Amino acid sequence: xxxxxxxxxxxxxxxxxxxxxxxxxxxxxxxxxxxxxxxxxxxxxxxxxxxxxxxxxxxxxxxxxxxxxxxxxxxxxxxxxxxxxxxxxxxxxxxxxxxxxxxxxxxxxxxxxxxxxxxxxxxxxxxxxxxxxxxxxxxxxxxxxxxxxxxxxxxxxxxxxxxxxxxxxxxxxxxxxxxxxxxxxxxxxxxxxxxxxxxxxxxxxxxxxxxxxxxxxxxxxxxxxxxxxxxxxxxxxxxxxxxxxxxxxxxxxxxxxxxxxxxxxxxx
Amino acid sequence: xxxxxxxxxxxxxxxxxxxxxxxxxxxxxxxxxxxxxxxxxxxxxxxxxxxxxxxxxxxxxxxxxxxxxxxxxxxxxxxxxxxxxxxxxxxxxxxxxxxxxxxxxxxxxxxxxxxxxxxxxxxxxxxxxxxxxxxxxxxxxxxxxxxxxxxxxxxxxxxxxxxxxxxxxxxxxxxxxxxxxxxxxxxxxxxxxxxxxxxxxxxxxxxxxxxxxxxxxxxxxxxxxxx
Numbered sequence: 001x002x003x004x005x006x007x008x009x010x011x012x013x014x015x016x017x018x019x020x021x022x023x024x025x026x027x028x029x030x031x032x033x034x035x036x037x038x039x040x041x042x043x044x045x046x047x048x049x050x051x052x053x054x055x056x057x058x059x060x061x062x063x064x065x066x067x068x069x070x071x072x073x074x075x076x077x078x079x080x081x082x083x084x085x086x087x088x089x090x091x092x093x094x095x096x097x098x099x100x101x102x103x104x105x106x107x108x109x110x111x112x113x114x115x116x117x118x119x120x121x122x123x124x125x126x127x128x129x130x131x132x133x134x135x136x137x138x139x140x141x142x143x144x145x146x147x148x149x150x151x152x153x154x155x156x157x158x159x160x161x162x163x164x165x166x167x168x169x170x171x172x173x174x175x176x177x178x179x180x181x182x183x184x185x186x187x188x189x190x191x192x193x194x195x196x197x198x199x200x201x202x203x204x205x206x207x208x209x210x211x212x213x214x215x216x217x218x219x220x221x222x223x224x225x226x227x228x229x230x231x232x233x234x235x236x237x238x239x240x241x242x243x244x245x246x247x248x249x250x251x252x253x254x255x256x257x258x259x260x261x262x263x264x265x266x267x268x
Numbered sequence: 269x270x271x272x273x274x275x276x277x278x279x280x281x282x283x284x285x286x287x288x289x290x291x292x293x294x295x296x297x298x299x300x301x302x303x304x305x306x307x308x309x310x311x312x313x314x315x316x317x318x319x320x321x322x323x324x325x326x327x328x329x330x331x332x333x334x335x336x337x338x339x340x341x342x343x344x345x346x347x348x349x350x351x352x353x354x355x356x357x358x359x360x361x362x363x364x365x366x367x368x369x370x371x372x373x374x375x376x377x378x379x380x381x382x383x384x385x386x387x388x389x390x391x392x393x394x395x396x397x398x399x400x401x402x403x404x405x406x407x408x409x410x411x412x413x414x415x416x417x418x419x420x421x422x423x424x425x426x427x428x429x430x431x432x433x434x435x436x437x438x439x440x441x442x443x444x445x446x447x448x449x450x451x452x453x454x455x456x457x458x459x460x461x462x463x464x465x466x467x468x469x470x471x472x473x474x475x476x477x478x479x480x481x482x483x484x485x486x487x488x489x490x491x492x493x494x495x
Contacts, residue, residue, distance in 0.1 A: 140441075166488050
């Protein structure tokens, strides 16, 4: 007796059209929830969390810096896993997700580095230091840039996707290095506050808004990834009949709205 | 079966060494680049011996990295242009083995000469005496890593027309751990502390690269160079 003999549900997930139509239905809800969580976290962290004993109010940038760093690392894994799924199961949609994840991760890495530099000036006295974690985050930024540049260099999207997937997988070794760098080298950046097996080394009143912001950033990442992937689907599938029908419907709606506006202005 | 697999690696190693011997002028360029560019450091920074000694280890490593980076572009390029790469892709041997043969030939003709010339440059840049042996060891292991990792980048960009600059951008982030540990072992020796731990990490990187980079390069060649 075979348990999972029917894998059509899995391969249906790989259909760009299925993804486009179903994500379109969930997008409004996801946007509302993301906005709610982000606003809650920001107001709580920026206004209501208690000020730090030594740093005063300048520690509040943690509510952007830490979630952005989390997502920069998680985003790279998402990109690499999407590449691996594409290589193994030859799913075009997976390659589209990989291509969409690269710029989002790169921007989040930049935000993490930038907010870290802004935080470093009042607390450490310097914008930049060649500390293990900061250097490896910079390497992560270069890896993202490399994956994007490689995919844009190829004309055939097939070769571009495969090459990008291989490069993304090769760069995956950097993520554990970033994560563990604060444990292996005792340099300037502080060790991990959020631990898996023991209590966090931060007061709960400061920690809870941080968790909310991390959750909000994850939702935000999912939202932007879905939006980017939808664009990539439309771009790559532009010659298929369902995309053409979609575009025709949008054009028709646009022209009727346009002509309706014109008639009202003419009457007025 | 074992016999057939061995002949893939050795055959391509022998072929590339023979080709390199026939074009020895071309193959010598990375080493000449290494020597000449290292002359720029005293000219650009300072000719004072004491200050040169501070930066010698790191600068020799950076120059070796740049020389390898410039040479790794040609690893698959000439074979791609004359069609031998296609032949490599359709042979019955497992593709990582011929690729490893080519990478070994590249290291023997680029990395090893760089390593052997480095004590001369150490003398020219007033490298402290304690740094010479660590420099030899770290460059020997390090240039092997650089050839292996560079091969992955070369395989990813071989079919592009302007692939050279993109190749450098792709492999630079992957080269950074190699230079961090490589030059750390030389600086530790100069500072008088145990220089074997960074060398051990470098050895581990080399071992992992020998195991994984031929696979990645072979996959990249199949994905991009088989038209």
